[in-house]
Amino acid sequence: MDxxxxxxxxxxxxxxxxxxxxxxxxxxxxxxxxxxxxxxxVEESCCKICAMGPCRLxxxxxxxxxxxxxxxxATIDTIVARNFARKVAAGVAAHSDHAREVAExxxxxxxxxxxxxxxxxxxKLIAVALDFGINVDGKDTKEIAIELGERVLExxxxxxxxxxxxxxxxxxxxxxxxxxxVIPRGIDREVVEIMHRTHMGVDQDYKHILLQTTRxxxxxxxxxxxxxxxxxxxxxxxxxxVMGSINLGVLKEDEVNIVVHGHEPLLPELLVLATKDPELxxxxxxxxxxxxxxxxxxxxxxxxLMRHGIPCAGxxxxxxxxxxxGAVELMTVDIQCEMQGLKNVAECFHTKLITTSxxxxxxxxxxxxxxxxxxxxxxxxxxRLAIENYPNRRHNVYIPSQIQETVVGFSHExxxxxxxxxxxxxxxxxxxxxxxxxIRGIAGVVGCNNVRTTHDxxxxxxxxxxxxxxxxxxxxxxxxxxCGKAGLLVxxxxxKYAGPGLSEVCEAVGIPPVLHMGACVDNSRILIAATAxxxxxxxxxxxxxxxxAGAAPxxxxxxxxxxxxxxVTSGIFTxxxxxxxxxxxxxxTEHLFHEFEEMYKGMWAYEPDPxxxxxxxxxxxxxxxxxxxxxxxxxxxxxxxxxxxxxx
Amino acid sequence: xxxxxxxxxFDVKTKDDEPYKRYDWREKLKTRDEKIKYLKSALRYWYxxxxxxxxxxx
Numbered sequence: 001m002d003x004x005x006x007x008x009x010x011x012x013x014x015x016x017x018x019x020x021x022x023x024x025x026x027x028x029x030x031x032x033x034x035x036x037x038x039x040x041x042v043e044e045s046c047c048k049i050c051a052m053g054p055c056r057l058x059x060x061x062x063x064x065x066x067x068x069x070x071x072x073x074a075t076i077d078t079i080v081a082r083n084f085a086r087k088v089a090a091g092v093a094a095h096s097d098h099a100r101e102v103a104e105x106x107x108x109x110x111x112x113x114x115x116x117x118x119x120x121x122x123x124k125l126i127a128v129a130l131d132f133g134i135n136v137d138g139k140d141t142k143e144i145a146i147e148l149g150e151r152v153l154e155x156x157x158x159x160x161x162x163x164x165x166x167x168x169x170x171x172x173x174x175x176x177x178x179x180x181x182v183i184p185r186g187i188d189r190e191v192v193e194i195m196h197r198t199h200m201g202v203d204q205d206y207k208h209i210l211l212q213t214t215r216x217x218x219x220x221x222x223x224x225x226x227x228x229x230x231x232x233x234x235x236x237x238x239x240x241x242v243m244g245s246i247n248l249g250v251l252k253e254d255e256v257n258i259v260v261h262g263h264e265p266l267l268p269e270l271l272v273l274a275t276k277d278p279e280l281x282x283x284x285x286x287x288x289x290x291x292x293x294x295x296x297x298x299x300x301x302x303x304x305l306m307r308h309g310i311p312c313a314g315x316x317x318x319x320x321x322x323x324x325x326g327a328v329e330l331m332t333v334d335i336q337c338e339m340q341g342l343k344n345v346a347e348c349f350h351t352k353l354i355t356t357s358x359x360x361x362x363x364x365x366x367x368x369x370x371x372x373x374x375x376x377x378x379x380x381x382x383x384r385l386a387i388e389n390y391p392n393r394r395h396n397v398y399i400p401s402q403i404q405e406t407v408v409g410f411s412h413e414x415x416x417x418x419x420x421x422x423x424x425x426x427x428x429x430x431x432x433x434x435x436x437x438x439i440r441g442i443a444g445v446v447g448c449n450n451v452r453t454t455h456d457x458x459x460x461x462x463x464x465x466x467x468x469x470x471x472x473x474x475x476x477x478x479x480x481x482x483c484g485k486a487g488l489l490v491x492x493x494x495x496k497y498a499g500p501g502l503s504e505v506c507e508a509v510g511i512p513p514v515l516h517m518g519a520c521v522d523n524s525r526i527l528i529a530a531t532a533x534x535x536x537x538x539x540x541x542x543x544x545x546x547x548x549a550g551a552a553p554x555x556x557x558x559x560x561x562x563x564x565x566x567x568v569t570s571g572i573f574t575x576x577x578x579x580x581x582x583x584x585x586x587x588x589t590e591h592l593f594h595e596f597e598e599m600y601k602g603m604w605a606y607e608p609d610p611x612x613x614x615x616x617x618x619x620x621x622x623x624x625x626x627x628x629x630x631x632x633x634x635x636x637x638x639x640x641x642x643x644x645x646x647x648x
Numbered sequence: 649x650x651x652x653x654x655x656x657x658f659d660v661k662t663k664d665d666e667p668y669k670r671y672d673w674r675e676k677l678k679t680r681d682e683k684i685k686y687l688k689s690a691l692r693y694w695y696x697x698x699x700x701x702x703x704x705x706x
Binding site for chain 1: 674684694
């Protein structure tokens with residue numbers, strides 16, 4: 001029988017949805033059929049920030065009224081802007097609290113107070129120390145790391161001044177932010193201020209609310225997320241190209257399967273280390289397994305895939321399905337994007353669901369809290385639990401055969417190196433190939449999965465359309481995993497899917513047409529790559545001058561909105577698919593979609609059709625090419641002596 | 649991807665204890681001086697004292 005690809009374009013996913021149906025196991029896919037999105041909430045036309053409401057102000061029922069307001073008189077514009085601001089603040093808080101955990105672990109590691117961690121990347125340590133104005137002369141690694149750890153932690157609670165990483169942005173971008181008064185002071189302060197301003201009866205001017213939303217989002221992109229990325233690189237190594245594999249087929253029938261799911265790479269790094277423990281390997285043999293197979297899920301997967309080549313079982317919508325294979329002995333979850341539904345699915349099998357963060361428990365799951373001072377012991381304890389659970393498999397195991405090779409680990413440093421080698425590392429060749437038109441432009445395709453749209457369809461349709469039109473794609477998060485499963489993260493994909501210009505460049509450099517840059521916190525790598533392109537010269541003076549655009553075709557989380565907002569206000573035209581959370585207010589939507597271009601030279605757009613979204617991005621790229629004067633192929637003219645003399 | 653389409657692009661190597669292919673170009677930089685020199689040239693956009701490229705006139 002032909003498969004029904006309505007739920008997903010990935011046949012492994014389809015197979016396991018069918019298995020779940022047959023075995024009457026509830027998943028996100030079955031729940032989505034029963035629960036439809038609230039029509040008022042979907043356009044954010046509802047205010048529930050005080051106990052006089054909730055005030056529901058749907059467009060359809062209130063058209064006859066002059067103005068839709070809550071009982072307090074708050075306009076629909078204020079209400080929608082407040083809801084948007086709170087979502088962005090939650091996204092910023094998520095990335096930044098992740099950063100805080102990493103920074104605290106980093107400082108403890110520098111002081112020798114952790115187990116299993118070390119400072120692995122001295123090059124990155126020096127670079128980040130210099131970013132923070134730390135003099136590295138004559139200091140050993142430990143001294144620099146302690147000083148850096150202390151300085152970085154100050155970024156969260158700063159009350160005045162500017163976040164340190166702001167000065168990494170192009171000078172002209174900093175001037176725009178300064179003029180608009182949106183440079184973040186301290187990460188926590190900007191989140192708190194959003195929560196205050198959106199409390200009942202405080203900030204009631206939608207444009208003013210959205211200014212603070214910008215300041216808060218920038219505290220993520222050029223603050224929390226960037227700190228996470230940089231410190232993780234120092235502790236676990238800056239990503240370099242590595243071969244890996246992806247999709248549910250990475251699970252192994254005759255091995256102990258452990259899936260690491262979530263976002264912080266701290267425990268996953270130690271689990272990687274612990275799998276090499278001879279005692280645990282021998283225990284696995286004793287229980288009849290051929291080995292220990294660690295696999296990733298969601299952004300934890302991206303982290304260990306790009307640093308260790310640990311196979312990736314899948315992205316957000318595949319988390320329950322991994323357990324439904326019947327082959328997963330244990331799944332660890334730390335923070336963000338972990339569905340509570342995992343618990344019910346795990347109960348149908350022998351799988352142990354382990355929560356590991358002090359900030360995130362799931363009712364009914366086993367809680368083994370991770371603390372860096374005894375991190376390796378905890379990792380070994382978890383592995384032992386998984387191994388001992390191997391003989392308890394009680395269902396028929398079904399592991400789909402789908403598995404795809406990938407090349408991942410394109411940090412901005414690695415892209416820089418690949419373009420010029422050790423002695424001439426530079427973004428010059430990339431800029432030159434954009435100027436000469438072989439590469440039309442650059443696109444960031446990032447973000448989540450969303451069960452309200454076909455799994456992976458938006459990512460893959462959009463990305464293929466972009467590379468077909470010679471747009472080089474940089475990808476992170478669940479979008480990156482979708483691209484991996486579709487075979488777009490291998491150099492051979494250039495010949496198969498990319499336009500002639502992009503294909504030629506990819507073949508010359510030896511890179512895929514879609515570059516995997518990491519997890520969702522690693523969108524900061526895209527900001528830095530864009531900044532390097534600007535600073536290299538020839539493509540304008542600001543990120544907004546670049547022939548570049550961004551997209552999150554299957555977004556669902558508040559973090560995605562935070563990312564989108566810092567992309568837009570860093571000067572990047574950004575298109576979101578699936579749904580858009582300000583449709584309840586024409587003024588707020590107009591402000592974000594059009595007036596923002598005047599203010600930030602970057603703006604939001606909403607387009608659920610991925611082909612149309614791709615062409616809006618390409619049109620924007622072409623507009624920027626025209627503004628730079630690189631929209632027409634120039635004839636190469638061989639100058640004779642008279643022509644040379646005429647140049648003066 | 650078809651098998652016959654495969655080609656080795658990177659100078660990949662397999663470490664004995666790690667069952668994957670990884671190309672760590674950063675291992676070529678050994679000393680602190682080499683690393684600082686690399687930052688000042690390769691990542692001159694931020695670590696060189698001279699203004700560069702689009703910000704030359706600033």
